[in-house]
Amino acid sequence: MPEGIRKINVIGHLHPDTDSICSAIAYAHLKNEVEHTNIFEARRAGAINRETAFVLKHFGFEEPQLITSVTPQIKDTEIQRQGGIDGEMSLFSAWNLMRDTKVDTLCITDEENNLEGLIAVKDIANANMDVFDTAVIGESHTCYANIIDTLKGEMILGDPTARVEGGNVRVGTTPELMEDTVQPGDIILTTNRYETQQFAVECEASCLIVCCSAHVSHRVIASAERHGCAIITTPYDTYAAARLISMSIPVRAKMLSENILKVSVNTAIDDARKMMARSRHRFFPVIDENSKYVGLISSPNLLSAKKKHVILVDHNERSQSVEGLEQAEIMEIIDHHRIGSIETSGPAYFRNMPVGCTCTIVNMMYHENGVEVPKDIAGLMLSAILSDTLAFRSPTCTGVDRAAAEELAAIAGVDIATYADEMFEAGADLTGRTAEEVFGGDFKVFSRGNVKFGVGQGSYMTDRSRLAAEKLVGPYLGEAAREEELPLVFYLFTDVKTSSSEIMWYGDGAESIVARAFDVEPEGDKARLPGVVSRKKQVIPALMATLQSIQEDQD
Template sequence: MDENRKIYVIGHKNPDTDSICSAIAYADFKRKTAPGNFIAKRAGQINEETQYVLNRFQVSAPGYLSSVYTQVRDVEIRKTQGVEESISLKKAWGLMKESGIVTLPVTSKTNQLEGLITIGDIATSYMEVYDSRILSTARTQYKNILETLDGTMVEGNPHAYFIKGKVVIAATSPDLMEDYVEDDDLVILGNRYESQLCAIEMNAACLIVCEGAKVSQTIRKLARERSCQVISTPHDTYTVARLINQSMPIKHFMTRENLITFTTDDLIDDIKDTMARKRHREFPVVDKRGVYIGMISRRNLLNMNRKQLILVDHNEKSQAVDGIESSEILEIIDHHRLGTIETITPVFFRNQPLGCTATIISQMYRERNIEIPVRIAGLLCAAIISDTLMFRSPTCTAEDRAAAEYLAGIAGIEDLPTFAHEMFRAGSNLNSKSPEEIFYQDFKKFNVSDVSFGVGQINSMEQSELEEIKGKLIPYMEKAFQEHDVTMMFFMLTNIIDERTELICYGGSSKELAAEAFGLAGDTDSMMLEGVVSRKKQLIPAFVTVLQQ
C-alpha cells in the first residue's frame, strides 16, 4: 500500500456523535496499526451535541467531504513541460518525438496555459502552406532560423525578427535576380560573390549562405552598413529550402481559442463525454486560476485511482457520502443491520450487535494492546453515551456500559450522568436553529422491499423542548418530503428521561405503517410510542417486519 495515498475514514450523512467520533478514533487507530495516510472526514454538518463533545475534548472537527466521485486529480496526469510560444516548429517536433507525445502545451512565464500545438498543426504547416511570405507573416526570429539550419550568424542580431518580404532562392545569374528579389526578402544562395552583392544592393533583409561557404569581408561590411543579416549554414540549397519553414514560431500555428481544458476537481464521469465527443489525443489540466498542471488522455482513465474509504457507523448506500459507488471501500466498522453497500473487492467488515460503533473501536484498541489517547477516549465515551441514551436504549449492551466506564476513567470524566446531561442539553438546545437544521441534525434514509422512507430523530431530556421542536418541524415536513425521493417520512421526538417517542408521520401510507407496526390507531399524524427510544433497534425493525410481510 502506498503510504502517501489518502484513505478517508468517514461516517454517514447528517452525522451524529458516534459517526464523527468513531471516524476520528478509527483514523487514529489505523495510523498506529497499518501503513497509509488515514484521514477522518465527515459527510455532513456537525450537530450541536457533537460540537459540544469536540470542544470539551479540544479536538478539531473532521474536514467536510461532499462526495467521493473519481476526479481528474485521481488520474495519473502526465507532467508534460510547457513550452514558450516563440520556439520553432522544429524544436517542438523534436520535443514531441523525444517524449513520445503528440501535443505540446504552450505556457507563459507564469505557467498560464496559452495554447496547444499538435503534430497535426506541424503537418499542416508543411503540407498546406504555399505562401512564400509565411516566414515573415509568422514574425520568425533569426535565432530560430539559426537553430533550424544549424547556422552561424555572420552579421546581424540573432534576436531580431524577419517581419517583411518573402523567401526566395537565388539559383539564377545576378542579372535575373533583379526580376524577383525585392526589398526585405530573405535570399537563399551559394558562394557566388556577385549574387551575394546583388541581393544586398537590392535591400534584402537576410542572406542564407549555403554549404558553409565563406563570406568575404567586403560582403560583411556592406551587409553591416545596409542592416542585412547574414547567416552561414553547412546545408545545401535544397536542404535549406526544405527546412526553412520549420524555423517559424509555433505561436503562428498553435490553437489559442476554445481550448478544451479540465481542472483537477472535474469529475471523471463528466469529462468522459467530452473526451468521446472531441477526438483529441490529449487534454490539458489546469487549476482554478488557469495555471497549467499537465496532460491526460483517454488511456489514463483506464488506470484511475478511485478514492479509498473506510466506512464507520453505516453500511446503507442511501446514508453514505455521494459517489460511494465510484469509490473503493476497504473496511466497514458498524453496528447496524446489513444494508445495501456493495464493494468491488472483499473487505474487512466488522459488524457487532452493540449499541455503538465506538464500543467496537474501543475493543480494537484493547485487542491490539494499544494505549487509547485521553482525547480519543473522551470522544469514544461520549459516542457511547449518545448512541445508548446514557444506557437507556434497548440497543445498549453490557459491553457498551463497560466500555463507556473504562473510557471515562482514561478521559477523566468523573461523573457520567452529569456529563451526559450536559451533552444532551447541548444537543437539544435548538432555539436558534431553523426547521431545516433541526430536521437534518440526525436524518437517515432506508430502503426495504422496494419501499423507501426517511426517519429523523431528536433526543431531549425535557418534554417542553420537544414540544417547541415539534411546532417547528410539522410545517417543514412537507418540504422535506418533496426534497427526497421517498414514499414516506417520519420524525422521532424522543424523551430520554420518560423513555418514549412521539412519532410524526407524513406521506403515503406512513400512518398505516406506524399503526400496524406498533398496534396503534392510525388516524393521527403523530403517535406516542411508549418505551421506544431507538431508531435502529426498535423503530426500523418494526417497520421492516410489516413491509416484508
C-alpha cells in the same frame, strides 16, 4: 497491507452524526498506529451537525475533508508526466520532442505552470504543408534564435534575441529576378553569389540567410551592418532551408488556446471517458486542484484506473453510503446496525456487534491491538457513545457501552453528566438554522421490498427546544421527501430527559403506518411515543415489520 495503495478513506454514512464522524477519526488513527503509516484518512460524507461541531471544537479537531463519491478519478490513473513547454519553442523543436517522447500532443504553459494552450502533431504538419504562407515568420514575431536553431545555423551579424517584425521569406537567385519581388523587411535565402547577397542587403532585407555555409565577404557584412540587416549562415542547401524555416515559428502561433478540452485530477473516470469520446484528440491535459498543469492522459490510461480503497464505519447499507461504492475496494466495515445491502467484490474484514455505538467497538479494537487511546481521541469516542445512547437512556445501550464511556471519560478528563448536557444543548441550538439543516443533521434512508423510506432524528434536552424544532422541521418534510426522492419520510423529535419521542411524517398512508407500527392514536400531524428513543432498535424494526405486513396484505 497491499502494495501500491496511495490512501485509504475511512468514511461514515451520509448525513453524518457524531458517531459517524468520531468513529472515522478514531479508527483512522488506530489503523495508522497499527500499520505504522499515515495513509488512513477520515472523511465525512456530508455536512456535520451542531452537536458534532461542538464535539470537534471541544477536543481540538478540524472537520474531516468532505467526500461525496469514491468512483475512480483521473488521479487514480497513470498520468503521463509530460512537462509543459514554453510558447516560444519552435515548431521544429516541438516536433523533435514529440518524436523523442512518443506523444503527439504538447501543452504550453507559462512560468507559473498555468495551461496556455496545446499543440498536436497534426498542427505542426499543417503548418509545414502551408508552403505559400511566406509571411508567417514575420507575423509570428519569430525570434532569430529559433531560426538559428531550426537551420543549425550561425549568426554572424545581428542579435539572436531580436525578433522578425514583418516581411516575407524569399529565395534570392539573381539581382535581375529579385528586383521586382524583394521588399524591405524581407528574409532572403541566398547562395554564395556576392552580387545576390549584396543586392538583397541594398533592398533593405531584414535578414540574409546564406545557405550551404557559403562564405560571406567582409564588404557584404559591412554593408549589412550599415543597413541593419542580420546575417545567418546555414549548412542546409536552399531547398532544405526554404522548407525548414517555417518550422522556426513559435508554437504559440499555432497552438489551440480556446475551448481546450482538459480534465482535473478530480474528474471522475466515467466523465472523462464521455468527454474523450466526443473529441478527435488522443491526449488531454490534466490540471490539479489549483488549476496548474500536471501532465497528459489518453483513453487507454483510463482502462488502468485504480479503485479507491475505503473502510466504512457506522453503516453497512448502500443507500446510506457515498456514491460510486460499487467501483471501490471495500477493505473493512465496522458497524453496530443491522446488516444491510452492501456487497463487496472480495473478502473484507466485517465487524458488526449489537452495542449502542460504533466507537464502543473501536475502543475495543484499541485494547485488542495494544494501542493507547490519546486524550483527544478518547473525548471523541466518549462523545459518540453519549450521543448514540442518549447518555445511556437508549435501549440500545449496553453495559459494554457504559463501561467504555466511563473509561474514556477518565482518559479525556471530563465529567460525563456535565459534558453530556453541554453536548446535547449545543446540538439542540436552532439559532440561525434552516429547516433543511436541522432535518439533515441525522437522516438515514432504509428500504423494505420495493418501498424506500427515510427516518430522521433530533435529540433535545428541553420541551422548548423540541417544540421549536417541530415547528421548523414539520412543514419541511414534504419538500425533504421530494429532494430525497422518497415516498415516505418520518422524523423523530426525542426528549432526552423524559426518554420519549414525538414522530411526524409525510407521504401517502404514513399516518396509518405510524398508528399501526407503534399502536398509537396520532394527534393531528404527530404522535407521541412514550419510551421510544432509539431509531435503530425501536423505530426501524417497527416500521419494517409494518411495511412488510402491508405488502403481504396487498399481495
